Amino acid sequence: MDEARYTADRSPDAVHFCAEDETGRVVCVATVLREAPQWRADVTKGWRIRGMATASDWRGRGAGSAVLRAVFAHVGTSGGGLLWCNARLGAVNFYERAGMATTGEPWEEPVIGPHIVMFTNILEAGS
Ligand SMILES: CC(C)(COP(=O)(O)OP(=O)(O)OC[C@H]1O[C@@H](n2cnc3c(N)ncnc32)[C@H](O)[C@@H]1OP(=O)(O)O)[C@@H](O)C(=O)NCCC(=O)NCCS
Secondary structure, eight states, X not given: OGGGOOGGGGSTTOEEEEEEOTTSOEEEEEEEEEOOOTTOTTOOOOEEEEEEEEOGGXXXXXXXXXXXXXXXXXXHHTTOEEEEEEEXXXXXXXXXXXXXXXXXXXXXXXXXXXXXEEEEEEOOTTO
């Protein structure tokens, strides 16, 4: 899952989530960090998901959904707010199933293909 490595991984507020199989092999990863959405000038705080990926032999078995739920829970217990990502078009259904929505128009990302912004508003846990 080297394609899921980013400079922002080392940001002090980046939190990394993973799912492991029964042998301890990491089969799914996602990172969330504080980053305002570039596409909403009026929102100065936000949370960005990066590096969401499941090993090919584990896709479609619920690992991604479980990791994404953990990301949502982390944002909720950290004050909530706007959570967003640049989603591959092939992953739009996956994020929509979790309650996220697309906004704006898709664009072509060099090498990795078409993407679109997706987002959801997470309430502060207990509010
Ligand atoms: C997108 C991605 C992270 C999803 O991870 P995943 O572990 O396959 O996610 P899940 O298994 O929770 O859900 C995937 C699909 O399997 C289905 N599914 C989940 N559990 C299932 C089960 N037990 N039985 C059958 N289907 C199941 C889900 O309904 C979902 O369908 P959908 O894509 O139509 O919403 C993964 O496909 C991936 O790594 N893709 C390549 C990289 C990528 O696109 N990353 C996202 C970048 S923005």
